Amino acid sequence: MTWTDVVAAVFLLAGSLSCLFGAIGILTFPDVVSRLQAATKPQTFGLILIVIGAALRMNAHSASGLLLVVLFQLLTAPVLAQIVGRAAYRADSIRRDTLDTDELADRLHRERSSG
Amino acid sequence: MTDRADSRTGERVVSRRRPWWSRVARKLPLLLWLTLVWGLLWGTYDAGTVFFGVLVSVLVMSVFPVPSISTDLALRPLRVVELVAYLAWDMASSTLRVSWQALRHGPRIRAGIVEVTLRIDSDHLIALLANGLSLAPGKFVLQIDRPNRICYVYTLGMITDPATIRSEVLALERRVVRAFGSAGERERMTELSDTGKDTR
Amino acid sequence: MTVVFTITFTLLCVAGLLTVVRLLRGRTTLDRIIALDVFVTLIVAATCVGMGMQLDGANIALAAAFALLVFIGSISAARLVEKKERYR
Numbered sequence: 001m002t003w004t005d006v007v008a009a010v011f012l013l014a015g016s017l018s019c020l021f022g023a024i025g026i027l028t029f030p031d032v033v034s035r036l037q038a039a040t041k042p043q044t045f046g047l048i049l050i051v052i053g054a055a056l057r058m059n060a061h062s063a064s065g066l067l068l069v070v071l072f073q074l075l076t077a078p079v080l081a082q083i084v085g086r087a088a089y090r091a092d093s094i095r096r097d098t099l100d101t102d103e104l105a106d107r108l109h110r111e112r113s114s115g
Numbered sequence: 116m117t118d119r120a121d122s123r124t125g126e127r128v129v130s131r132r133r134p135w136w137s138r139v140a141r142k143l144p145l146l147l148w149l150t151l152v153w154g155l156l157w158g159t160y161d162a163g164t165v166f167f168g169v170l171v172s173v174l175v176m177s178v179f180p181v182p183s184i185s186t187d188l189a190l191r192p193l194r195v196v197e198l199v200a201y202l203a204w205d206m207a208s209s210t211l212r213v214s215w216q217a218l219r220h221g222p223r224i225r226a227g228i229v230e231v232t233l234r235i236d237s238d239h240l241i242a243l244l245a246n247g248l249s250l251a252p253g254k255f256v257l258q259i260d261r262p263n264r265i266c267y268v269y270t271l272g273m274i275t276d277p278a279t280i281r282s283e284v285l286a287l288e289r290r291v292v293r294a295f296g297s298a299g300e301r302e303r304m305t306e307l308s309d310t311g312k313d314t315r
Numbered sequence: 316m317t318v319v320f321t322i323t324f325t326l327l328c329v330a331g332l333l334t335v336v337r338l339l340r341g342r343t344t345l346d347r348i349i350a351l352d353v354f355v356t357l358i359v360a361a362t363c364v365g366m367g368m369q370l371d372g373a374n375i376a377l378a379a380a381f382a383l384l385v386f387i388g389s390i391s392a393a394r395l396v397e398k399k400e401r402y403r
Contacts, residue, residue, distance in 0.1 A: 005316055008367065009316065009319040012319060012320075012323045012364060012367070013319065013322060013323060013326075015323075015360070016322075016323045016326035016327050016330070016360070016364075017326060019326065019327060019330045019356075019360060020326045020327075020329060020330040020333075022330070022353065023329070023330035023331070023333035023334050023353065023357075024333060026333065026334055026337045026349065026350060026353060027333050027334075027336060027337055032343060032345045032346055032349070035337070035349055036349055039349045039350075039352065039353045040352075040353075043353050043356045043357070043360075044356075047356060047359065047360045047363070050360045050363050050364055050367075051363050053364075053367060054363045054364060054367025055367075056367075057367050057370060058366065058367065058370055058372060061372070062366070062370075062371070062372025062375065063372070065372055065375030065376070065378075065379065066363060066366075066372075066375060068375070068379045069359065069363065069375070069378050069379050069382055072379060072382045072383055072386070073356070073359075073382055076382070076383070076386040079386075080352065080386060080389055080390060080393075083390055083393045083394065083397075084345055084348065084349060084393045086397070087345060087393045087394070087396050087397040088345050090397055091343070091345065091396060091397070093343045093345055093346075
């Protein structure tokens, strides 16, 4: 094993662990919005680490395409989080009893009672 | 976009057709970007690939035309690197935090939605800020009230004091403006900060 | 190095299994959309690991196309759910 192999191994293991923790979060968190947190972000982070780990072992020619995978993931993950999160809030799939503060509901309530 | 200055002079700009070289120049960044992606897909940038990349890009752009938007974003490379480094660190540390919360609290996790009034007033900057916020685990922008510059941020984890979340969001906002904000936006920002309006 | 790849694949497989459990238990459509999205991301990750193992970049276009396709699919499904909510 060379030094690049060792570094690549660390990245690969850290990445797959991050993916695993994300999956545990999806299973255990109580509502859609909190599951969304566990779903999109640790997965993205894990994928980035895995891609770095894989790219370290490959030649520059093949590694350039891996950059594209990371780029797509970084661009799309926040958009997906925002759209699914908003849909969940509108569809009432959010568990109000887990919220400590909800200033959006406060505002909607104010607007309804005043108008 | 629809800045105050733009809306005043808007009619004059629309009625005068731009010269052909200006219209081509405005499409150039998209063409370069599409060619870049094409090259990345093939993994090389030799003459043949670039030629067909440009060809395919022109084809795509004429079949699916998008309106060209004008933006007043500026770019300060050093600050952009700083922002990217900050986001990367944020992502790593909060992935660890969310993983720990998933193992430790699981179904009994607490969360909160906090209202933050932004100081920036540009569509692109707000979009950049929202994407940057949503990139790190544990936070994302649920709703944006554009006219009043209010965004509602969902945060995972116990919220003892909404003010800390607010100051975190405003700190990221400052970094985004430093990296991409136009001179006008940066001035606005320091003005609002000096008068102490940024606390809420 | 073989050990590392075995562990990596095993961890990804366990993660995939957990997401499939969420996919089946669901509760709401949005839960299932999220679970499916994560599942495909895991497949993309596994494809990348495979490329790192075989030192062969032939599947890169596949991984990139997968990452984009699942995004478009999830977005359309989520928008559909939101629309249905509004007209109910």
